[in-house]
Amino acid sequence: MVIPPHETLVAELADLIAIPSVSADPVHADDIRRAADWVAERIRAAGGEAEIQERGGRPLVVGRVVASTGAGSPTVLAYAHLDVQPPDPLDLWESDPWALVERNGSLVARGVADDKAHLYMILEATRLLAAAGELPVNVRFAIDAEEEVGGRSVIDWVDDDAHPGDVALVLDGGYATETLPSFCTALRGMCYFHVTVRTGERDLHSGVYGGAALTATHALMQMLAAVLPGPDGRLPDPLRAGIVPPTEEELAGWSVLPPGAEELASDGARPNDAGAAQEFRLRTTAEPSVTVNGIESGSPRLQKTVLPAEAVANVSMRLAPGQTTAAMAPVFERLLREAAPEGATVDVELWSTGEPGYVDPEAPAIVLAQDAFEHVLGVRPVLVRSGGSIPVVASLVARGVPAIVTGFARPTAQMHSPNEHIPVAALREGLETTVEVLRRFGELG
Structure with a gap:
């Protein structure tokens, strides 16, 4: 299996970026549908089947690509979202928000970090493995069109489905630091x-x-x-x-993250009490x-x-x-x-x-995915918790599906702000890592 050259990857991602799929603005309802059609066609191009369901007034793309290894292969549920934030204020953008450009070592555009590059990675990783006859898992897709407005379509779909998957790969996240990848294993x-x-x-x-x-x-x-x-x-x-309570591995991972005092100061916040800064990760997650x-x-x-x-x-x-x-x-x-x-x-x-969500840090799927990241990137992801909530993750965990929430955006990505970006290298590295994760999940049995 050969990863396409960088120029090809950028050009294909640019096609998706160019669709202004802003879910918060009814003016872009047709653009949301166009983005859903684009995603569905990519799933079909991978040899799979896809349908666009209308739930809650916005489309939900549901699809499936069958494993090359035949019956009995594990099933991975792939989640990402195709909707993006509005680009305003436009005067703060240094380039057209709907045109993917390379600038100062970054790929810049609205939605490139949150979440279209990740969506493209999982679609392309599946296509490449299937085309090579090397896809060791069934990949089911649940691609959301209302994540940015708090819709429930994908949550209802998970709740209604008989067997969403053996593991969920939620590509809607990022690194803990500029150089350290992370998995979110718990949410409040x-x-x-x-x-x-x-x-x-x-x-x-x-x-x-x-x-x-x-x-x-x-x-x-x-x-x-x-x-x-x-x-x-x-x-x-x-x-x-x-x-x-957090495990020893979680605590060890938190120790390499920026200190709580720095996290508070960076957003102009003041500690709640004398121990708040030292216990920042514990208190907030x-x-x-x-x-x-x-x-x-x-x-x-x-x-x-x-x-x-x-x-x-x-x-x-x-x-x-x-x-x-x-x-x-x-x-x-x-x-x-x-x-x-x-x-x-x-x-x-x-x-x-x-509901909160919690995945056992020692679950086989977590360990396999960590191994995959370390194999490609040379560094093992730190296990973190989020103080916020991702309802679809809680629904998956409640159904007994371990969910791995990760991604390749960096803390400085300026998500939801003008000049949103990811490192140029993250596109290829993310794709190669996603391919390796799918390969490793074939071992789940």
Whole structure:
């Protein structure tokens, strides 16, 4: 099997880049469909079959290329997304965002890092192996057209499918540092609450009733204190139940990543407490956290001397790997209600949820993929966790499908910003590595 020359790879990727598949803007609905057609044709060109399903108003490309090794071969579910962020502000781009260009050692265009280069890599890796009669796995494709707008099409497809795969390769990520590849083996989940507290029929004069009448803002503050971190930066023990602590390999990998103090300072953030910087990775990926996202009550802008009768807050809880929304949402609500002062009326609404995902770092698929990366790139990927959420990964893990979330973008890729880019070398290296990963997955049996 021969990898095509660099010029060929760039030209083919440029065809996909040129389609302005912006999912957030209805003006580009036809472009989303064109990109889906492009992907489907690439799957068919690899000797496979593909269909475009309409779920949630946007296309989902579902396809399959059968293994060269025949029946009984393992099945790999390949996930990537074809939609991209809007290119605005256009005046900050140094070149046309829809034209792939090479500049200063980088390939520059909207979507090149997130996620079209990765999408092209998995399509081309499958095609090359199939054409050579060397594809050792069945490759199923679930190519998303609404990842950038939080759509559920691919999640619903995973939930409905009888057997998504033996392993999932999610190419929608990047290196931990400029030189160190990474696998994301765990993600946090989410419970998002809307809390309303009422303490009377109407706002009252603070001079006449202050010190005697219950106040909604005070009641809300008292309740929130019951679910926020203590002096050690940890949430109350009931909110930490079920967490899966990091393994020794994970901890060793985190030790080579940029220190927490540097991560915080780079975004102008200040440590939450004395231990926050030292425990940055642990706190943001392996522990649950609670954030008060917004509060509304009384008159924070105008001088108005009243006792507010109502206070409202949006509060989110990031769930650590090992926890579930079904277990933790009731505990969170219970702690809030127990902390409410007598006489307060409390309403807690659970607006949205997302499950955390966790893949055993010692799972055979993880080890095989690490071996493949090390074989091609000369460096073994570090195992990291993400503080954010990727719902499709949680759905796959819940179905018993180990998901490997990785990619070849760098931390400086400027994803979602003007002049998005990847290193020129990353296109070929990523393709060669993806080919090797598919080869190694043939050993899953």
